[in-house]
Amino acid sequence: MAAHRKPKQPPLSGQAGRTAATLALAGAATATVFEGSGHAEPQLTAAQVKAKVDRLHHEAEIATEKYNGAKEKADQARVRLDALRDEAARRTERLNSARDSLGAAAAAQYRSGGLSPALRMALSADPERYLRGAALAEAAGARQAAAVASLRGQLVDLDRLRQEAADRTRDLKARQDELNRHKATVRQRLDAAEKLLARLTAAERAAYEAGPHAHGGDAGRPGAEPRTDRSGRAALSPAAGPSPTAGTGPVRAPRTPAPTARSAKAVAFAYGAIGKPYQWGATGPSSYDCSGLTQAAWRAAGVALPRTTYSQINAGQRVARSQLSPGDLVFFYSGLSHVGIYIGDGKMIHAPRTGSTVRIASIDEMPWAGAARVG
Template identity: 35%
Template sequence: MGTVEPRRRRRSSGSASALTLLCAAALLAVTALTGTAQAAPLPEPGATSLEQVRKDIEDLYRQAGTATDAYNLAESEAKAQSDKIVEIAKQVVAGQDRITSLKNRAGAAARAQYRSNGLPPQARLALSGSPSQFLDGADRIRQGEKATTDLLSEMNRTQTALQQYAKDANAEWQKLEANRVKKEASKKEIEAKIKAAEELESKLQAEEKARLLQLEQDAQYQAQTAWLSTGVLKEINSSASEAGKKAVQFATAQIGKPYVWGAVGPSSYDCSGLTSQAWKAAGRGIPRTSQEQLRLLPKVAIKDMRPGDLIIYFDDASHVGMYVGDGAMVHAPRPGRNVTLAGAGSMPIKAIVRPDA
């Protein structure tokens, strides 16, 4: 599963056949759930069709996915800001210690002058009876004056730095608070969208739920078939990198674990939580969210796609999966679903990005 075999004589029909078998198995599972192969009665005239219910639920989960990306981004930024505040606090402590040291040095110089009856060094040298002592002392005066000037300059620089640290800390606190507000708003939106989707699904009878799952699988199968019919697999023949193989191994090992928004494992994942943790396991840190993965990772053409690459879906980049080869990808679909394999073209592809370009 880790590589795409570069067999140009093998047409997309081979992969399509394999996916057809997967879909057939899924249909058999649906039949087993319903206890019959017959379709449920059509809705009453004017009632919302099951297909429309499917689209409504899918749209709600898409909106929840977008809000989840916003939440995850705010969470990542908040962590970075917290780390920055801690670093600033360390710099403030170091600066305060430096000021104390400089003040002690300045105090020592003042005490030394007091012990010499308050006469400045120039006056004491003028009273010296030895020209050589005077010249030696003059050099020491210059050194002393430079040391005093350097001391005052360093105190001024340190005090200026402390003032800047205070401004930086205040700015980071404001960003932290803004992200807290953003996270709370995104959390409420996520929960509202998921609740609305679950309420729609809860109104369905068991047989209708089975048909809903079948409609969902049919829509994905049709999209995948259309994607394969373009002959795209004839061009995709790149092998996975060593890091890509590790990422694929990690991601596929999570199959069966539930989707939970905001989760990064080890018992559950959201879509970008799965991909970011898979690449972390492969030794590569990548952005936490699908939108940031799209923005910051290098893009590659679909024909150059290889196992381990990330597939960003939908115009708003609200979903991501990992290509595993032979026209398939692994992903955490949505609430109520588990990490699973699916056709790489089963959703609208926006871009392909490569973590280890």
């Protein structure tokens, strides 16, 4: 039987061949265009870059406050664990001393225990003296029995302490794991923000760093106002940033006097910190994050604030925005992720974000969340 084969098609030639070749090349070019556009990195405008960077910085600040809370709890767990270990060591030392004493008494009894009490009395040259000694021996035996009971109690207490220390060790490990997770989140957000900022020109980046935006603010000088362009919008200008020596010399007194001596000290401390760099997780004296600054300022006034924004708002009496006075803590965003110190005239001093410095800003720049009066 003959094999059935598909007839071989002759190659295209002439006009038909040229048309087919043209269509094939066009199809390949189209496929290349679509394939390339599917993987190309989108081009962002400077405004889009700045918006994304602001969002990343805000997410980093949320993670920073969670990091601060986890660090505070880890530090507390470490202190408790160290105290338990010290107490266990002291009790172990007392237990060993008690064991040594009982061991010596038991050895003495063994050495003198060869004769029965009746025979010892019969052989004694002074039976009355022996009876007095036997009474003393009985009393000593009772004390030893009490010592044994105490020893058993110490063993139980020591075992309890060691179990509690083991629990604290596991708690500390969990806190440290949580700490590392939040630290990784902060660094991830900041790294992503830095990569986005690298897309900007030097002038655009300088304008972003200095100008008012989500976590920016006025110039870091008391009483400074943002410059405006012809349209009336705040101008993004490097000149709006803080001077290199801001915070290192005398500063102008706030326009609104603080209501108490303590709040005046807290505000004065905040003014003195103007120009110092923001550093996430920092509590001073050379750098701060937002809650680190407020904590340090009120510590200088003799008031101990907790470490995080979401705990600081509960450290004092809540006050309405219309009733603010210098020294009050002002909080922003629904998650209470940012805090500053109110100084009057609708202004605050705060540590904005990574890449910025402690500065004066309007309280209208961020979504309002609440305020607290602590002293």
